[in-house]
Amino acid sequence: MASVSRFIKEPKTAAIVGCPFSGGQPKPGVDRGPIHLVEAGLVDQLKGLGWEVKFDGHHQFEEISAQYANDPDTGLVRDPPIGLLKNPRLVSSVTESVAQAVGSHCAKGELPVTLGGDHSLAMGTISGTLTTYPDAGVIWVDAHADINTVETTDTGNIHGMPLAFLLGLTACDTVPAAPNAPASSHATQPFSWIPSPPLLTPSRLVYIGLRDVDAGEKAILKKHGIKAFSMHEVDRYGIGKVVELAMEWLNKDYQGAHGQRPIHLSFDVDAMDPTVAPSTGTPVRGGLTFREGHYICEAVYETGSLVAFDLMEVNPSLADAAAVQQTVNVGCSLVRAALGETLL
Numbered sequence: 001m002a003s004v005s006r007f008i009k010e011p012k013t014a015a016i017v018g019c020p021f022s023g024g025q026p027k028p029g030v031d032r033g034p035i036h037l038v039e040a041g042l043v044d045q046l047k048g049l050g051w052e053v054k055f056d057g058h059h060q061f062e063e064i065s066a067q068y069a070n071d072p073d074t075g076l077v078r079d080p081p082i083g084l085l086k087n088p089r090l091v092s093s094v095t096e097s098v099a100q101a102v103g104s105h106c107a108k109g110e111l112p113v114t115l116g117g118d119h120s121l122a123m124g125t126i127s128g129t130l131t132t133y134p135d136a137g138v139i140w141v142d143a144h145a146d147i148n149t150v151e152t153t154d155t156g157n158i159h160g161m162p163l164a165f166l167l168g169l170t171a172c173d174t175v176p177a178a179p180n181a182p183a184s185s186h187a188t189q190p191f192s193w194i195p196s197p198p199l200l201t202p203s204r205l206v207y208i209g210l211r212d213v214d215a216g217e218k219a220i221l222k223k224h225g226i227k228a229f230s231m232h233e234v235d236r237y238g239i240g241k242v243v244e245l246a247m248e249w250l251n252k253d254y255q256g257a258h259g260q261r262p263i264h265l266s267f268d269v270d271a272m273d274p275t276v277a278p279s280t281g282t283p284v285r286g287g288l289t290f291r292e293g294h295y296i297c298e299a300v301y302e303t304g305s306l307v308a309f310d311l312m313e314v315n316p317s318l319a320d321a322a323a324v325q326q327t328v329n330v331g332c333s334l335v336r337a338a339l340g341e342t343l344l
């Protein structure tokens, strides 16, 4: 088996990027996900796998949140919706700061492990990865495609849209700054910090686990020829073949130095079947089994090409205590699997 990753420097260091953030969707509690995962002992678990672990507390988005919260004195709304999009300035500002954090870990040869928080955060994590590894491929494990545009979104929840922004398929209009909002590009043109032309391209994205894709999203996947292994393909080929085909797809046109693209693995815990990971905001039946989810993580680790990992959408407030513990434990074991834990 390949050692850690041909891209990670010795001594191999994992940097936990704890992101207590819920602004990309409406259900409170997902901001507590990273806190629960760390309290469950994740740092020591990763040290037990031979990693040096950097973790100096969760990111504090309070300052940013305060800037875009309604004015405490006047009640003025400083982050009104743009079209249907909810909290656009807040999400833009938080994700840019996550991009800087993840990017700086990548630049040092560390493996960023981002704990969400809602999946809008992946605009930050993937942007951060791509600044150091511009030809990285993305494996997006999710029940959902998270590729709605400003035009196609039904909900206005930005956690259903990060890939559309990352691929440059959508953008926010320029809007006048709300009174008392900080003077910044986030206030008037959210997400304009995402580079254009985009760092991510459709051929370097592959999905595993999809089963709840909006009609507009299906059209986008088709139009751009984006490779997706839905649960149907997982059933047909088995998870082993699916991961093999996903890696082949990402590397089909790769001529780079290391033989294989660096891989960013973004794992939404709702990819797992709700019987396995019940405590999440948008559960969808018919998902990955415990082993299928872990197999993806193990197999990607084994390629030696993993450069960043996200575990998103653990929401410890949506189930009874036992189901929360179950979800948190599964979350921790998925991270361990992606960082080299083996069964033998």
Ligand SMILES: NC(=[NH2+])NCCC[C@H](N)C(=O)O
Pocket (backbone or CB within 6 Å): 118, 119, 120, 144, 145, 146, 148, 153, 154, 155, 156, 157, 159, 160, 161, 212, 214, 268, 270, 282, 313
């Ligand atoms: N990261 C997630 N859990 N995303 C769920 C997205 C659901 C739906 N497609 C939407 O646009 O709102």
Ligand SMILES: [Mn+2]
Pocket (backbone or CB within 6 Å): 142, 143, 144, 268, 270, 271, 282, 313
């Ligand atoms: Mn999802």
Ligand SMILES: [Mn+2]
Pocket (backbone or CB within 6 Å): 119, 142, 144, 146, 159, 268, 313
């Ligand atoms: Mn998602």
